[in-house]
Amino acid sequence: METLRDMLGAKGVLTTPGDMAAFLDDPLGATVTPPRAVLRPGSTAEVQAALRWCQSEGLSVVPQGGLTGLTQAAVPVDLDKTVILSLGRMNRLRELDADSATATVDAGMVLADLRARAEEAGFYFPLSHGAVGSSQIGGNLSTNAGGNNALCYGVARDQVLGLEVVLPDGTLWDGLRALRKNTAGYDLRQLFIGAEGSLGIITGAVVKLRPLPVSRATAFVGVKTPGAALKLLHALSARMGGTVAAFELISRGALDAALAHTGMRDPLEAPGAWSVLIEAETASEAMDLGGLLEDGLAGAFEAELIQDALLAQNEAQRMAFWKLREAIAEALIRDESCLKSDTAVPVGRVPEYLEAAGRAVDRFLPGVRPVPFGHLGDGNVHFNLMRPETMPHGAFRGHWVALTEILAEEAIRLGGTLSAEHGIGRLKCEEFAAVVDPVSLRIMRSLKQALDPDGRMNPGVLFAR
Amino acid sequence: METLRDMLGAKGVLTTPGDMAAFLDDPLGATVTPPRAVLRPGSTAEVQAALRWCQSEGLSVVPQGGLTGLTQAAVPVDLDKTVILSLGRMNRLRELDADSATATVDAGMVLADLRARAEEAGFYFPLSHGAVGSSQIGGNLSTNAGGNNALCYGVARDQVLGLEVVLPDGTLWDGLRALRKNTAGYDLRQLFIGAEGSLGIITGAVVKLRPLPVSRATAFVGVKTPGAALKLLHALSARMGGTVAAFELISRGALDAALAHTGMRDPLEAPGAWSVLIEAETASEAMDLGGLLEDGLAGAFEAELIQDALLAQNEAQRMAFWKLREAIAEALIRDESCLKSDTAVPVGRVPEYLEAAGRAVDRFLPGVRPVPFGHLGDGNVHFNLMRPETMPHGAFRGHWVALTEILAEEAIRLGGTLSAEHGIGRLKCEEFAAVVDPVSLRIMRSLKQALDPDGRMNPGVLFAR
Incomplete structure (x- = not known):
């Protein structure tokens, strides 16, 4: 441990319960096995040194970002001989290249900070979700986070041009390319993205930036059924020219929970069994999104697809709609036994x-x-x-x-x-094992074996033991 | 071979030089090693049977799509004990799901056919390039093809939601999911896409469809320098609200070759040292793309970014611009010693x-x-x-x-x-070996070893021997 302290400095190696406590506080309350140490490297070279040390000591490594994940992927549970490696000190924007519309970032950069720094430079980094204020870009990539505007911009996986990863033995894989097109060999980026730290530790990334939206249109809409909401989605998608960024379906029960939690009033006078929060955004000064959305909703009303709709008239009203949307998650987290589900279907x-x-x-x-x-x-x-x-x-x-x-x-x-x-993490790995097809599992295990033969990278995630 | 004929039928197994000739005709004129046979399975089950047979016979397999690739990835060169497996008979659209905006296709479907079938159903499959009329979707995915509108829609890799692959031993990996969000384990899709058939054979895919564009605006623009063209790109990208689908830079020499080849006249009265072919498209009836582009170009002219510009006034003029663009490739292929390069930079x-x-x-x-x-x-x-x-x-x-x-x-x-x-194929594998970093190569080789331990899948591509 002294060798490691020499390499990472005193603030890079935490070993007392008090120092480590903040890193063991899983958001869903998992019972965490105390690790040997929490390592906080300040650079990619220090991550390499830390992983070499862990290899020589035979220690497992649990990588940790902002500790906001909902599947216990970032804390050791039932794990012996382990360290947590937190990326939080690696939080620099390494470069923002306006000519190429890309940013090169440390993995530990907080998502909201990246969005803010991009905006300062006149760009947009679209990825966003409930934990935008504390999750880190490396964690977002390792989980392949989605969020509220994947409809328009894709998931975390789709934002990445290049990646930097430290492999289990401390070797650096420098895949920090800022290329929009590259087809020279296997796509290693996409292998590490969504791998939950089980193949190596993401230490940096090159992400795409987009032109900053200059206008938005936001509406709260009441519909009778999810089927009607789906038809509305298709009607608006074409009509709005690819600008629909969010299309959030909300059940009566979820909305009531949010209303009770916030004390707010239902935005609609004729509330439906289901609501939809719709937001469109564009970087073009020349698009009248509000007019487009209003016309689209008027057409949907005439076609009896929707029951009622309210267009946000100003930023305050828009924020109120979103506050209500975010309050759903908060309200349900307050209910101490509410079961969180994350399924998807076509x-x-x-x-x-x-x-x-x-x-x-x-x-x-x-x-x-x-x-x-x-x-x-x-x-x-x-x-x-x-x-x-x-x-x-x-x-x-x-x-x-x-x-x-x-x-x-x-x-x-x-x-x-x-x-x-x-993601799967530790919470869902039994369930995953129960439903995953055997061929997928066989391939995944062979990839794990190829890249992490000792099984020391975040053991317990993805694969049930 | 008789066993195989029983399984694939007579038209599924070609062995005479005359029958095989069409499958050995590499577009760049590679000297092809005659294979034992050309196999033409008619279904995924027949691909499985063929690969099991090849395994038992110890034969290598060279998968082949439309035979339009430019790196000799689809024909055996200096390869002993090999068969070509052509996907051309698997050319069905398996399903088009309008509610989910997805299509499930056989790997052997010709790209233009997929685009046409999507359009019949009111959808758009954007991937397109010079070989759209004969390349197959499986080959496009295995090469990770790009083309003219990746700027707006991404490359082949970005079009895929799900994949079906037959592994070297004949096992079927059924990853035909139509999911926009899925983070359950490693992304196996992206491993096979761009792998040039070296890990298994793509037999089917689920691809995203988009709303069909209802209007386009196309311009031919003269600029002094590539730097000016780049500034124009950034100015238009924001202004046009994400609708710029193509932004093709053309040097004087390339344009002159196309003009000589076609006998056409330079579209511009004041030709520049460089030209740009710009096309924007949208599915929104409400967007005036022509007006937007005209205003944008007027602004660029005032800012002295561009020298001259011509907006296509009708579909015929638009087609003429594109004919000129496509004629460049044709003209250069006619020049029997013209070197084709495919580099990219940020x-x-x-x-x-x-x-x-x-x-x-x-x-x-x-x-x-x-x-x-x-x-x-x-x-x-x-x-x-x-x-x-x-x-x-x-x-x-x-x-x-x-x-x-x-x-x-x-x-x-x-x-x-x-x-x-x-791609890399056989043509560029020496060059790739010379420039690829050792860590990338080590990871790629370990993935190859994990999925194709006998090295029978398209040997000679990617990895120099």
Whole structure:
């Protein structure tokens, strides 16, 4: 440990319970195994030194970003001989190249900081989600985070041109290319993105920047059914010329939870069984997005697709709509037994999934209260569940595993996935093992074996033991 | 071989020189080693049967699509004990799901057919390039093709939601998911895309469809320098709200070759040293793209960024601009010693690359005539070279390897790549070995070893022997 302190400095190696506490505080309350140390390298070279040291000591490594993930991927659970390696001190914007519209960043840069720095330079980094203020870009990439505007800009995976990774033995893979087109060999970037730190540690990335939006149009819309919302999505997608960035479906139950949590009033006078929060944005001064959206919604009203709609008249009203959307997650986290789900299905099958999943969970546990909400445009509606009104929290938590499996099975039956944007981590690896097809699993294990033969990189994530 | 004929039928197994000839006709004239057979399976199950048979016979397999690639990836060269496996009989559109805006296709479907079938259903499949009429979707994915509108829609890799692959031992990996968000384990899709058939054979894919453009605006523009063209690109990108689909830079030499080849006249009255072909497209009825582009170009003219510009007034004029653009490639292919280059650099460094590469090749071979053209918006300007006027074709071909290396080195020095959209294949594998960094190569070899331990999948591509 002294060797390591010489290399990383005193603030790079934490070993006392007090110093380490902040790094063991999983957002979903996982019971964390105390690691040997929390390492906080300040540079890529220090990450290399740390991994060489871990190899020589036979220690496993759990990489950690902003500790906002929802699948226990960034904390050791039931793990012996391990260290946490936090990227938080590596938080520099290394370069912003306006001529190429790219940014080269340290993995530990907070997502909101990257967005802000891009904006200062007249650019837009679109990736955003509930944890934008504290999650780090490296964690976002390792999880392949999605968020609210993937419909328009894609997921984390789609933002990356180049990557820098330290391999398990401390070797540096320098894939920091700022290329829009490159087809020279296998795409190593995409192998490490979404790998949850199980193949190496992402230490830096080159990301695409886009022109900064100059106008937005935002509406809160009431619809009778998810099917009607889907038709509205298709109608607006074409009409709005690729500017629809968010299309968030919200169930009555989820909206009521948010209204109760915030004390806000329902934005609509004629509230529907379902609501949709729609936002379009453009970098073109010449597009009248508000007019386009208003006309589109008027047409949808005439076609009886929607029941009511309110266009944000100013930034304050827009922020209120989004506050309500974000309050759903906050309200449900406050409910100590609310089950978080992250399934996705093909976009066109969301209505069918919502019905089928609703029937399946109710059959298993009559009275269970679905509070689905999320990204209809990506097929990723979080089918969260609250306990039956008379059931104690503890008893409901006892049903979590079975309910989660039911939701995953229904999603997979419709061509879907058990994890759309939260990853597998340690929380879902048993479930993943239960539903993943054997050929996929065999290939994934062979890749793991090829890149991390000792199995020291974030053991316990992805693969059930 | 009889067993195989029983499985694939008579038209699925070709063995006579006459029957096989069409499958050995490499577009760049490679000297092909006659294979044992050309296999033409008609279904994924038949591909599995064929690969199991090849394994038992110890035969290598060269997968082949439309045979339009420019790097000899689809024909055996210096290869013993091999078969060609052509996907051409697997050319069905398996499903078009309008509600999810996706299509599931056989790998052997011709790119133009996919685009046409999508259009019939009111959708757009944007991928397009010079070989759109005969290349197959599986080949496009295995090469990670780019083309003229990657600026707006991304490369082949970016069009894919799901993939179906037959592994070297005949096992089927069914990754045919139509999911916009999925983060359950490693991204196996992206491993096979761009792998040039060296890890398995792509037999099917789920691709994204987009709303069909309803209007386009196209302009032919004269500029003094690539730097000015780059500034124009950035100015228009923001102003046009993400609708700029093509931004093709054309050197004087490339344009002159196309004019001579077609007998057409220069579209501009005041021709510049460089031209740019710009096209914007949108699915929104409400966007006046022509007006936007005209205003943008007027502004650029006032700012002295451009010298002259002509907006296509009708579809015929638009087609004429594109005919000229496509004629460049045709004209240069007619020149029997013209060297095709496919480097890319970060977008902002294209002007610097064009200058530096020009100086370097002229130093090596005074009088050599660069005729660069291509996709400025992607950093992928093909720096093609014609022989010095007095040098015989054969002598110039003798310099190809050295010149290609010079171009690759200059590109890589500026953070670029030797292959932007054509792949490595057999043609560039020595060159790739010379410039690739050892860590990338080590990882790529370990992936190859993990998935194709016997090395029977398209040996000779990517990795120099």
